[in-house]
Amino acid sequence: MVRGKIQIKMIENTTSRQVTFSKRRKGLFKKAHELSVLCDAQVAAIIFSQKGRVYDFASSDIQKMIKRHAEHKREYFVAESHPIEQYVQGLKKEMITMVEKIEMLEVHNRKLMGQSLASCSMKELNDIATQIEKSLHIVRSRKVREKNKSTEGKKLKCDERDLKDERFRLCGRVGERPMGMPSGSKEREDVETDLVIGFPKSRP
Known part of the structure; x- marks a missing residue:
């Protein structure tokens, strides 16, 4: 006979x-004891009845097992929160480093502008002067290149304009040639010359 499935819900009858x-x-x-014996495991179970009575089972000292469980939970929560704390601390250190770098750059820029030089040593002043000279050299070189580009551009435009003027001038000269004058670089005269070999023929 197949046993029916028992529905899990609170039993209404108190008894x-x-x-x-x-x-x-x-x-x-009983199952907890079997598990501890068969698997050599430390097993503990605590039950509180509806009336508040406590029932417990432990394969060893239950107080030690409860203490061990509490320590394990505390270590677990510390391990879980530790990566977050490390991440936050890393962000704080990174922020402090960035702030220090920004402050150093601001101080350096003020020194390059000729400000806050009273605390500079002779070596620092020489380094600042060298850097300024290098920067000026780069700026001057850039200006020369830009000026050469501008000059070359203007020269090309002048040459183009001169070529256009020369073309118009040549076209004007061609247009002033007298009517009927054959084209060419030299004027030619048509001369009819007969070369006869032998006795001359009588003309009709």
Whole structure:
């Protein structure tokens, strides 16, 4: 005969509920004992009844097991929160480093502008002067290149304009040639010359 599936819900009858509690509690402790023996595991179970009574089972000293459990939970929560704390501390250090770099750059820029030089040593002043000279050299070189580009551009435009003027001038000269004058670089005269070899023929 197939046993029907028991629906898990609170037993309404008080007596039946107490009987079921007693049976299930003993069965749970029996299973816990079997687990500890078969698997060589430390097992503990604590049950609080509806009336507040405490029932417990432990394969060893239950106080030591509870203490061990508490220590394990504390270590677990510390381990879980430790990466977050490390991340936050890393962000703080990175922010402090960036602020220090910004302050150093601001001080350096003020010195390059000729400000806050009273605290500079002779070496620092020489370094600042060298850097300024290098910067000026770069700026001057850039200016020369830009000026040469501008001059070359203007020269090309002048040459282009001169070529256009020369073309218009040549076209004007071609247009002033007398009508009927054949084209060419030299004027030619048509001369009819007959070269006859032998006796001359009588003309009709």
